[in-house]
Amino acid sequence: MRASSATTSGPTRLLFVVAILSGSFLLFLVQPMVARMALPRLGGAPAVWNSAMLVYQALLLGGYGYAHWLGRLSARRQALVHLGVLVAAMLWLPLHLRAMQLPADAAPELWVPWLLAISIGPLFFAISAQAPLLQRWFSASSDGADPYALYAASNFGSFGGLIAYPLLVEPMLALKRQSWLWTAGYGLVALLVAACAFRLPPATMTEAAQAEARSAPPPQSRVVLWIALAFAPSGLMLATSTFITTDIVAMPLLWVLPLGLYLLSFTIAFAANRDLADILTRIAPVTILLFGGVMVGGYQGKAYLNAGLALVLLFMASVALHTAMYRLRPAPDRLTGFYLAMSVGGALGGVFAALVAPEVFDWTYEYPLLILAAGALVPQSFLIAAARRIWQGSPTRYRVLTLGIAVIMAAVVLVVMIRAAQSTGEAMPAPGFVFLLVVVLGFVVVGTRAAFVIVLGGALMAFGGYRSIAISMEPDARVRSYFGVYTVTHEATVRRLAHGTTIHGTQLLGSAARERTPTAYYVPQSGVGQAMLALPQLYGPNARVGVVGLGAGTLACYARPGQEWRFYEIDPAVVHIAREQFSFLSRCLPGKMDLPGGIIEIGDARLRLQAEPPATLDLLALDAFSSDSVPMHLMTSEAFAVYGRVLSARGVLLVHISNRFLDLEPVVSAAAKAGGWSAAELIFNRPPNAGTAATGSDWIALSRDPAVIATLKARDLAWQPLANHPAITPWTDDYSTILPLVKAFR
Numbered sequence: 001m002r003a004s005s006a007t008t009s010g011p012t013r014l015l016f017v018v019a020i021l022s023g024s025f026l027l028f029l030v031q032p033m034v035a036r037m038a039l040p041r042l043g044g045a046p047a048v049w050n051s052a053m054l055v056y057q058a059l060l061l062g063g064y065g066y067a068h069w070l071g072r073l074s075a076r077r078q079a080l081v082h083l084g085v086l087v088a089a090m091l092w093l094p095l096h097l098r099a100m101q102l103p104a105d106a107a108p109e110l111w112v113p114w115l116l117a118i119s120i121g122p123l124f125f126a127i128s129a130q131a132p133l134l135q136r137w138f139s140a141s142s143d144g145a146d147p148y149a150l151y152a153a154s155n156f157g158s159f160g161g162l163i164a165y166p167l168l169v170e171p172m173l174a175l176k177r178q179s180w181l182w183t184a185g186y187g188l189v190a191l192l193v194a195a196c197a198f199r200l201p202p203a204t205m206t207e208a209a210q211a212e213a214r215s216a217p218p219p220q221s222r223v224v225l226w227i228a229l230a231f232a233p234s235g236l237m238l239a240t241s242t243f244i245t246t247d248i249v250a251m252p253l254l255w256v257l258p259l260g261l262y263l264l265s266f267t268i269a270f271a272a273n274r275d276l277a278d279i280l281t282r283i284a285p286v287t288i289l290l291f292g293g294v295m296v297g298g299y300q301g302k303a304y305l306n307a308g309l310a311l312v313l314l315f316m317a318s319v320a321l322h323t324a325m326y327r328l329r330p331a332p333d334r335l336t337g338f339y340l341a342m343s344v345g346g347a348l349g350g351v352f353a354a355l356v357a358p359e360v361f362d363w364t365y366e367y368p369l370l371i372l373a374a375g376a377l378v379p380q381s382f383l384i385a386a387a388r389r390i391w392q393g394s395p396t397r398y399r400v401l402t403l404g405i406a407v408i409m410a411a412v413v414l415v416v417m418i419r420a421a422q423s424t425g426e427a428m429p430a431p432g433f434v435f436l437l438v439v440v441l442g443f444v445v446v447g448t449r450a451a452f453v454i455v456l457g458g459a460l461m462a463f464g465g466y467r468s469i470a471i472s473m474e475p476d477a478r479v480r481s482y483f484g485v486y487t488v489t490h491e492a493t494v495r496r497l498a499h500g501t502t503i504h505g506t507q508l509l510g511s512a513a514r515e516r517t518p519t520a521y522y523v524p525q526s527g528v529g530q531a532m533l534a535l536p537q538l539y540g541p542n543a544r545v546g547v548v549g550l551g552a553g554t555l556a557c558y559a560r561p562g563q564e565w566r567f568y569e570i571d572p573a574v575v576h577i578a579r580e581q582f583s584f585l586s587r588c589l590p591g592k593m594d595l596p597g598g599i600i601e602i603g604d605a606r607l608r609l610q611a612e613p614p615a616t617l618d619l620l621a622l623d624a625f626s627s628d629s630v631p632m633h634l635m636t637s638e639a640f641a642v643y644g645r646v647l648s649a650r651g652v653l654l655v656h657i658s659n660r661f662l663d664l665e666p667v668v669s670a671a672a673k674a675g676g677w678s679a680a681e682l683i684f685n686r687p688p689n690a691g692t693a694a695t696g697s698d699w700i701a702l703s704r705d706p707a708v709i710a711t712l713k714a715r716d717l718a719w720q721p722l723a724n725h726p727a728i729t730p731w732t733d734d735y736s737t738i739l740p741l742v743k744a745f746r
Contacts, residue, residue, distance in 0.1 A: 012199050016138040017153050019192035023130040024157030025164075026185045028263065030095065031056055032165045032256050033178055034120050037097045038112075051112040053238055053259070057343075057350040058113075059121055063128030064343040068336035070133060075140050079197030082126075082133060086190045089126040092119075093186065095179040127189065132339040134196055139332045141199050147332055148270055155266035162256040162263065171737040215331035222328060223341050229325045230345025231352070232373040233318040237262040238353035239367040240314045243295070244307050258314055265318035269326050277323045284320035285378050287313060289442045289456050290435075292371040293463035317374040324379050362478045363468050363485055368460045375456040382447030391448050398448070405441065405451045409458030412437060416462045434462050476581060481573035488581050497552045497577060505552025507582050508693060515583050520695040521623075521658060522554045527682035527699025528621050528654045530716050532558035538650070538711060539618040546617045546646070548605040548634070549624035550574050553584035565589060566617075568605035570624070575600055606639055612646045620647055621654040632738075635664070636731045640671045640702075650705040652712075653677075658698045662741045666725040668700050674730040677702040678709040680719040 035052045066085075070078045098119045131154040135147035169178055240258040268277050291313040295306065330338050349370075357366035382388040391398060416434060438459045445451040471477050471487060479486045487498045493514075497505035508514035523529055532555070535543040541562040547555050550569035559565050569575055578585055589599065601608045605624055620643055624631055633639060643653050657664035665681060672679040679702045686696040700722065703709050713719040728740060 012141055013138070015192070015199060016134055016150060016196055019189070019196050020131055020134050020150055020154045021157035022185070022192055023127050023189045024154045025161040026182065026189055027124065027127045027161065028158040028259075029161035029165055029169070029185075030120060030124065030182060031259070032162065033095070033169070033175075033182065034097065034116060036170065037175055038116065051354060052116055053241070054350040054354040055113045055116040056124065057234065057347040059117070059124040060128045061343040061347040063125050064132055064336070064340045066125070067129040067133040067136075068340045071136065071336045075137060075200045078133065078137070079200060082129065083190070083194060083197065085126050086193060089122040090186070092122050094183045095120065095123065123186065127186075130189075130193065132336045134193070136332070136335055137196055137200055139335070141201055147335060148326070148329060149272040152267045152270040152272070155263045155270070158263040159260050159267065162260040166256055171739060174732075174734040176734060215333050218330050218334065225328065226325060226338065226341040227345035227348065229321045229377055230342045231349040232370055232377055233262060233265070233314070233321050234346040234349030235353040235366060236314055236317060236349075236370040236374060238350060239364065239370055240310050242364060243310055243367065257311060261311055261315040262318050265315055265322050268319050269322035277319060277326070280316060281320040281323045281379050282381055282383070284316045285375065285380060285446045285452060286383070286442055287316040288371060288375050288378060289438060289446075289452070289459060292368070292375070292456060293438065293459035295371070296368045296460050296464045313371070317371075317378065320378045321374060324377070358480055358482060362472050362480045365468070368465055372453070372457055372460060376449070376453050380447050380449050380452060383443055387444050387447060390444065402448075402451045402454070405445060406454050408441070409454055413458055413461045413466060417466050420467065434459070479573045479577060481571050483571040483573070486573060486577055488577060495582065497582070503695070505554055505582065506693070506695070507552060507554070507584065512587060516557045516587050517693065518554055518557050519693045520554060521656065521697040523684070523694045525694070526684045526697045527701060527719075528555065528623070528656070529558070530682065530712060530719075531619060531652060531654050531701055534712060534715055535563070535619060536560070538652070538708060543618045544616060546609070546620045548620065548622045550578050550600065551623065552582040553578040555621060555623075556584045557588040559589055565599055567600045568608050569600055569602055570604050572602055575602060606634055606642055609646050610642050614645050615648045615651075617646050618648050618651050619654065620651065621656070623656040632731065632736055633733065635667055635671070636733050636736065637671055637674055638733050640675050640677075644675060644677075644704065650708055651703065652708050653702040655700045655702065656697065657700060658696070661743055662738060663743055664741060665698070665700065665722065666728040666741060667731055668702075669722040669725050670728045670730040672702050672722065677704060678706040679722045680709050680713060681722055682716065682719050684718070
């Protein structure tokens with residue numbers, strides 16, 4: 001029996017708000033949780049998170065489509081069907097990742113989404129439908145009250161779930177306990193949904209016809225615009241995630257920042273109070289214009305600042321585009337169709353950024369393209385009256401002014417390109433001039449869409465787009481794979497390999513002797529160099545050496561006749577670059593590459609080493625970092641147990657911990673103490689006169705035999721004992737957190 005609206009509207013609204021917020025909190029708590037579960041099996045490449053996001057967006061699309069289909073039924077039947085789906089999905093509890101391993105010949109961009117989908121698909125699908133479904137139920141149970149404000153609560157709950165994971169859940173709970181916590185939350189949400197179903201009025205339960213929409217359907221062009229407005233911020237969110245996590249670490253704390261701001265933008269854009277959304281939307285074009293070019297420039301001198309600017313850019317663009325979508329929203333009876341179109345756009349943005357772009361582009365061109373798309377779609381309004389007067393007049397005046405803006409920007413790009421060709425340094429020519437001109441033109445053109453897009457496109461080109469295009473046009477200069485973007489640069493006397501923005505291989509040119517010279521992090525004075533030179537003393541002439549992470553193949557030039565060498569590399573693209581564009585392997589291991597199977601094992605190193613017989617290596621060098629990111633699954637106690645098993649009783653493990661953002665010494669020290677390893681650290685500081693050959697590095701040597709570490713210390717007094725860190729818990733596959741290791745927080 002239905003109570004009066006006057007007495008139930010308050011409790012009813014509170015119940016629906018709590019149910020929607022709880023479901024969304026749970027929905028987005030599971031995203032970083034499952035991605036964290038996948039790290040030991042899938043590795044730490046940023047593309048793993050993008051694959052996970054693609055799965056989430058596809059499941060969200062399925063959930064919204066299901067909610068839209070349920071709209072054909074009466075509210076009672078909707079409730080019965082949805083409660084049945086929630087109960088059926090419980091078969092996948094407790095939350096876990098299916099026991100499947102990546103096949104050797106599998107395409108990770110397809111296999112990873114499949115693994116995630118079959119592991120959490122039904123659970124995610126069941127909860128994802130709740131936001132649009134409960135909003136429609138709320139409207140039916142509250143005399144047609146506007147339900148769109150509840151979408152703000154939904155996204156606030158989503159934002160809370162994302163932030164809670166890296167700040168509270170991950171540091172405090174192991175994965176198994178996280179899984180059971182989420183399972184309990186799922187049961188609570190199911191009860192809340194049942195309570196909401198009980199509040200539905202009997203009148204709507206008995207007449208299916210009342211479930212049909214009565215307002216006029218939106219025109220097809222409006223639906224296409226909804227999809228476009230959802231596409232751009234969704235794709236930009238993933239592109240921003242790649243930008244941030246490539247150079248720091250593939251970890252939930254950084255994964256959730258772009259996604260969290262993306263969700264928070266919905267909370268602002270769909271809020272009942274429109275003031276903040278309108279203010280941010282008004283200034284968003286200027287933010288996109290000024291920050292967009294800076295981000296494309298790719299200068300990493302102040303990486304934290306650049307990451308902050310990228311997040312601000314994403315947030316402002318998302319608020320503006322989602323506000324535009326809110327302004328075009330339909331009547332509540334068309335609500336599920338509106339959310340379905342929004343979900344289609346979001347899923348397409350994910351497909352573009354996670355699947356299409358890595359296959360089509362050899363660089364992250366999706367990032368500037370999505371910035372340009374955001375600029376083309378963002379609502380435009382003049383910021384100053386003088387600019388409005390400039391553009392007022394006849395269509396001919398408008399076209400002439402637009403053409404003039406295009407000529408100015410073309411001239412700016414041409415001047416920058418000429419100065420770049422004449423410059424011998426890495427710095428961008430005349431950045432101040434370009435930036436000042438963009439600022440001035442920005443205030444003139446904001447409010448007129450065509451001219452704004454022209455200025456934005458010119459800024460993207462002038463601040464670095466032209467340079468990326470020039471590199472892409474060079475044969476074999478750049479390769480992109482599932483694991484990142486690799487760039488090979490050639491100079492008269494040196495060749496370099498970069499992953500992202502970090503140099504991962506340097507080869508001197510000019511003679512055979514120079515090409516065989518170990519360089520960069522691997523010079524003889526480095527920790528790994530000292531260990532390699534000690535091989536004959538420690539293990540005799542037939543030492544067995546393994547290297548995790550091929551890079552350009554520099555370490556091969558420590559090989560001596562009689563030694564056995566094997567590299568473990570996850571990315572076939574790196575193998576191709578090392579073989580075809582660098583000569584370390586061919587000059588330092590001649591003939592070895594022609595052996596059956598070669599000396600390179602392709603695949604995740606931890607899995608490959610786990611399959612090796614015990615005690616098959618004397619030295620293992622761990623150098624698998626991508627750009628400055630850390631594959632966390634290679635730093636856990638379980639991983640160190642694998643290394644210890646494959647090493648001989650007197651074997652030595654070399655761990656490369658050089659990193660601009662994280663102090664990894666405490667976590668290695670904790671793992672050494674927990675595993676019974678003796679350990680020492682060698683920090684090599686590059687001398688001022690080292691030229692291009694040497695790079696500063698930080699290596700830790702570990703062995704189960706203290707005499708091995710003592711021998712290394714006797715050869716080079718630079719080896720120092722590790723500090724004790726009682727507050728640091730060793731990482732495991734079930735538990736890890738990097739918050740105490742971030743250099744900015746120490």
